[in-house]
Amino acid sequence: MSAPPKPIRRLLSARLAPAGVLSLVMGLGIACLILQSVVHLWSSHEHALEEAADSLSGLSATLASRLDATLRPIDACTRSTRQSLQGVGPVLPRLADRTDHSLSLQEWARTGLAQCVASFDELADMMVTDAKGEPLVRVRGEAVGQAVGEVLRKLGESPDDVLWFSGVLMTRDQPMLVAALPVRAADGEVIAQVAAVIRLDRVAGLFEAVRPADGSVIALRRSDDTRLLVRVPPQEGTLDRGVAYRLADELRAGSRKGLLPELRSPVDGVTRVTAYHRLETYPFYVAASRSRAEILDRWLWHAMADSGINILLIAMLSFGAHALGRRERNFRALFDAVSDFLFVLDDQGRVIHFNRSARHRLGMRASTLLQQPFASLLDDADAGVLERAAALAQDTGCPCALKSDHDEMLPVELRLMAGKWNGLPARFVLCRDVSELMQQQKLLEREVERYQLALERTRDGIFLMRLNGDLIEYNSAFRDMLGYSDEEMLRLNVTDWDARFPPEELRRIVGAGGADHLLIESRHRRRDGSEFDVEIGACGVAWSGEKFRFGTVRDISGRKRAEARLRLYSEAFHHAAEGIAITTPDGTVQEVNDALCEIMGYRRAELIGRNDRLFSAEDTSDARFAEIIRTLHRHGFWRDQIMVRHRDGRRYPQQLTLSVVRDEAGKVTHHVALFSDISSLKENERALQDLANTDSLTGLPNRALLATRLAAAMAEARQRGRALALAYLDLDGFKAVNDRHGHAMGDRLLVSMASRLAQVLRQGDTLARLGGDEFVILLPDQAKQADILHVLERVLAEASRPFLIDDILLQVSASIGVSLFPQDEVEDAEGLLAGADQAMYRAKRSGKNRLVFLDRGGQMRDPEGG
Numbered sequence: 080m081s082a083p084p085k086p087i088r089r090l091l092s093a094r095l096a097p098a099g100v101l102s103l104v105m106g107l108g109i110a111c112l113i114l115q116s117v118v119h120l121w122s123s124h125e126h127a128l129e130e131a132a133d134s135l136s137g138l139s140a141t142l143a144s145r146l147d148a149t150l151r152p153i154d155a156c157t158r159s160t161r162q163s164l165q166g167v168g169p170v171l172p173r174l175a176d177r178t179d180h181s182l183s184l185q186e187w188a189r190t191g192l193a194q195c196v197a198s199f200d201e202l203a204d205m206m207v208t209d210a211k212g213e214p215l216v217r218v219r220g221e222a223v224g225q226a227v228g229e230v231l232r233k234l235g236e237s238p239d240d241v242l243w244f245s246g247v248l249m250t251r252d253q254p255m256l257v258a259a260l261p262v263r264a265a266d267g268e269v270i271a272q273v274a275a276v277i278r279l280d281r282v283a284g285l286f287e288a289v290r291p292a293d294g295s296v297i298a299l300r301r302s303d304d305t306r307l308l309v310r311v312p313p314q315e316g317t318l319d320r321g322v323a324y325r326l327a328d329e330l331r332a333g334s335r336k337g338l339l340p341e342l343r344s345p346v347d348g349v350t351r352v353t354a355y356h357r358l359e360t361y362p363f364y365v366a367a368s369r370s371r372a373e374i375l376d377r378w379l380w381h382a383m384a385d386s387g388i389n390i391l392l393i394a395m396l397s398f399g400a401h402a403l404g405r406r407e408r409n410f411r412a413l414f415d416a417v418s419d420f421l422f423v424l425d426d427q428g429r430v431i432h433f434n435r436s437a438r439h440r441l442g443m444r445a446s447t448l449l450q451q452p453f454a455s456l457l458d459d460a461d462a463g464v465l466e467r468a469a470a471l472a473q474d475t476g477c478p479c480a481l482k483s484d485h486d487e488m489l490p491v492e493l494r495l496m497a498g499k500w501n502g503l504p505a506r507f508v509l510c511r512d513v514s515e516l517m518q519q520q521k522l523l524e525r526e527v528e529r530y531q532l533a534l535e536r537t538r539d540g541i542f543l544m545r546l547n548g549d550l551i552e553y554n555s556a557f558r559d560m561l562g563y564s565d566e567e568m569l570r571l572n573v574t575d576w577d578a579r580f581p582p583e584e585l586r587r588i589v590g591a592g593g594a595d596h597l598l599i600e601s602r603h604r605r606r607d608g609s610e611f612d613v614e615i616g617a618c619g620v621a622w623s624g625e626k627f628r629f630g631t632v633r634d635i636s637g638r639k640r641a642e643a644r645l646r647l648y649s650e651a652f653h654h655a656a657e658g659i660a661i662t663t664p665d666g667t668v669q670e671v672n673d674a675l676c677e678i679m680g681y682r683r684a685e686l687i688g689r690n691d692r693l694f695s696a697e698d699t700s701d702a703r704f705a706e707i708i709r710t711l712h713r714h715g716f717w718r719d720q721i722m723v724r725h726r727d728g729r730r731y732p733q734q735l736t737l738s739v740v741r742d743e744a745g746k747v748t749h750h751v752a753l754f755s756d757i758s759s760l761k762e763n764e765r766a767l768q769d770l771a772n773t774d775s776l777t778g779l780p781n782r783a784l785l786a787t788r789l790a791a792a793m794a795e796a797r798q799r800g801r802a803l804a805l806a807y808l809d810l811d812g813f814k815a816v817n818d819r820h821g822h823a824m825g826d827r828l829l830v831s832m833a834s835r836l837a838q839v840l841r842q843g844d845t846l847a848r849l850g851g852d853e854f855v856i857l858l859p860d861q862a863k864q865a866d867i868l869h870v871l872e873r874v875l876a877e878a879s880r881p882f883l884i885d886d887i888l889l890q891v892s893a894s895i896g897v898s899l900f901p902q903d904e905v906e907d908a909e910g911l912l913a914g915a916d917q918a919m920y921r922a923k924r925s926g927k928n929r930l931v932f933l934d935r936g937g938q939m940r941d942p943e944g945g
């Protein structure tokens with residue numbers, strides 16, 4: 080046996096609630112009622128039509144039968160009259176004669192006819208006419224007779240022996256029907272006619288009498304040409320007129336009776352249910368009909384009345400079903416609207432229902448979860464959670480985890496309640512998804528951790544105090560700043576550590592408690608009594624209805640020291656004797672001090688923004704400048720003496736020291752240029768140099784300077800292939816001057832001698848005093864010895880020329896030894912000077928006041944002595 084289809088299994092497993100069953104039953108009841116109503120309406124509709132048809136059929140049959148019964152005796156009467164007349168056939172033509180015989184015959188005929196007329200109320204008259212319709216005998220009025228006669232004349236001969244009927248004949252406004260039979264002679268010739276005039280109004284009266292008062296129509300028509308003989312109710316202009324309609328076709332086809340449920344009348348256009356019935360013997364049919372609309376109107380009225388109760392019942396049931404359905408839907412909506420997961424467990428702990436949240440969030444399907452133990456949703460570790468939850472209060476959640484369809488564990492808080500489900504004991508499990516809560520809690524914990532870490536790692540102190548100044552929270556930086564232990568910290572009041580403000584002032588500041596941010600500088604006192612500068616940022620905070628002061632404390636001792644240092648540097652900068660300029664690395668001046676303004680002759684504003692190459696009076700090439708910058712950046716400083724140009728055009732030496740300022744990354748951010756005025760230094764240097772190189776008495780170059788110049792001259796001579804001469808000159812008889820006139824007079828003679836000898840020499844020659852009365856003459860670039868000799872002889876002459884000093888005539892002479900360069904044996908200045916010295920001694924020994932040459936071969940030669 081195959082299992083029921085899945086939807087049915089699901090329906091069965093869903094275990095509908097009683098309200099659901101009731102709703103279903105009500106729904107089915109409503110459906111049945113509606114079906115029943117429709118069937119009833121349909122059957123009553125058909126019944127109404129059938130009933131009308133039956134009634135009409137009966138009526139038409141009855142009337143047809145009745146007419147048959149009416150016409151049949153008239154027919155018989157007519158026939159018996161004809162028979163009688165045929166018996167007197169040969170005399171019939173004389174009936175019109177006024178003979179006695181004929182009169183009695185007339186009377187006889189009339190009597191027979193009159194009996195017939197008297198017997199049948201429907202008969203208006205009866206008559207006998209001749210073959211051409213001329214009345215021979217008649218029972219009643221002239222007018223009727225004439226009219227009938229006219230009809231009969233039109234008839235001509237009747238073809239057979241049957242009763243012949245005319246059309247409707249209006250006589251005295253009364254519709255009549257003539258029925259006639261021919262009277263034939265023995266040879267068959269028609270010799271007379273027997274006619275009965277039938278009152279159609281009597282037939283109409285009959286119809287009217289039996290016609291139901293429901294608007295039905297009864298008509299009598301001829302069955303051969305459908306001409307209308309009688310119609311109730313009557314309708315003008317329709318009498319004696321035929322119609323073309325379906326009924327006529329049926330009659331022509333030989334039908335004797337029938338029912339047409341929908342026959343549209345060609346007379347008045349109304350669709351009717353029509354029953355017809357042909358007369359047995361005579362060419363007429365009776366049609367009884369009733370308007371369909373009228374029949375259905377009545378049916379509708381009855382149907383509405385019948386259906387009203389059903390509708391009311393349906394409405395009541397619908398309302399009840401809707402109310403139940405709404406209750407059910409509300410319950411389900413409520414059940415499903417709960418964002419928590421709801422499970423209904425049976426007494427075995429199996430899931431018998433669960434809500435939409437559980438279905439969506441856990442991804443569970445009814446087919447997989449229903450009838451499964453709730454424990455299958457739990458991890459092994461949570462196996463006893465239902466028992467634990469049962470032991471807890473209803474509003475206390477029991478943490479556990481539910482498996483989703485992906486076998487992920489979803490953390491939930493489980494609550495358990497006992498109750499009834501579909502009338503059976505059940506347990507309701509409510510699980511709240513706490514995954515997001517746990518995630519938020521974790522985030523919060525991490526956040527708190529981060530803040531705590533930040534609070535602990537910050538170098539600023541952080542505190543929270545009551546408005547009376549009692550410390551209640553702090554970080555380790557604040558504790559370390561003050562140097563107290565944690566235990567001691569919580570006993571502190573702001574007045575214990577603040578060293579700047581008096582206690583009253585402190586209480587006012589802290590106790591203000593507003594939310595305004597406060598930024599003040601103060602001094603804090605450590606536990607050991609030492610103090611330090613702090614900057615405090617504080618504001619009022621409210622927490623659990625209480626106000627506090629929250630603040631940060633920054634130790635600004637270092638900053639204070641730096642500020643003091645900066646002030647000092649600023650002072651030093653602005654009041655330094657040296658000119659200082661601070662420039663960007665590309666040389667744009669950013670700051671200068673007063674001293675530099677003075678050195679350069681510019682106002683500060685004129686220097687700011689200019690390039691520092693403005694300061695140099697020298698045309699420093701780009702390459703040179705780049706070299707300076709490279710050196711500066713490589714070593715951190717560069718120092719040299721440069722010439723600066725004052726605004727007024729003066730040039731003077733300055734010692735320029737450049738140094739660099741780097742940022743923390745080591746990048747050069749600024750250059751600092753320090754200008755030291757070295758004019759006086761230069762002068763001193765020059766003076767010292769002069770002192771070192773000149774003879775103090777005569778101002779002539781001394782031995783040192785001579786040595787320098789000699790070495791330079793020798794080098795140049797060597798380089799150019801030139802010659803030079805060095806003359807060593809020692810005065811003759813100078814001691815005697817000293818001895819005779821004093822040392823001072825000797826000095827004056829030496830000075831005068833120096834001046835006089837200098838005048839003999841060319842520019843480029845050097846006259847130096849070695850000390851005492853010894854002089855040296857350096858004659859560089861001497862190509863010819865004759866020229867040397869010429870100069871030195873003039874020297875000799877000038878040296879021996881007397882001096883008049885303070886009216887004292889003084890005279891000395893000079894012995895000169897000359898050494899020439901280049902020489903084979905002499906390489907340096909010392910050697911050359913020694914050679915000249917030797918030659919000078921030679922001159923002394925040779926009698927003084929003379930020249931002795933030490934030639935290139937190292938031989939002494941007295942030019943005068945040959």
Ligand SMILES: Nc1nc2c(ncn2[C@@H]2O[C@H](COP(=O)(O)OP(=O)(O)OP(=O)(O)O)[C@@H](O)[C@H]2O)c(=O)[nH]1
Pocket residue numbers: 809810811812813814815817821822823824825826850851852
């Ligand atoms: N006035 C003066 N005398 C000096 C100075 N230096 C040395 N003398 C003297 O100069 C004299 C030089 O001595 P000599 O060269 O021997 O004297 P002289 O008389 O020239 O002898 P001869 O050279 O041999 O001709 C000494 O008496 C020194 O005391 C000086 O700076 N000033």
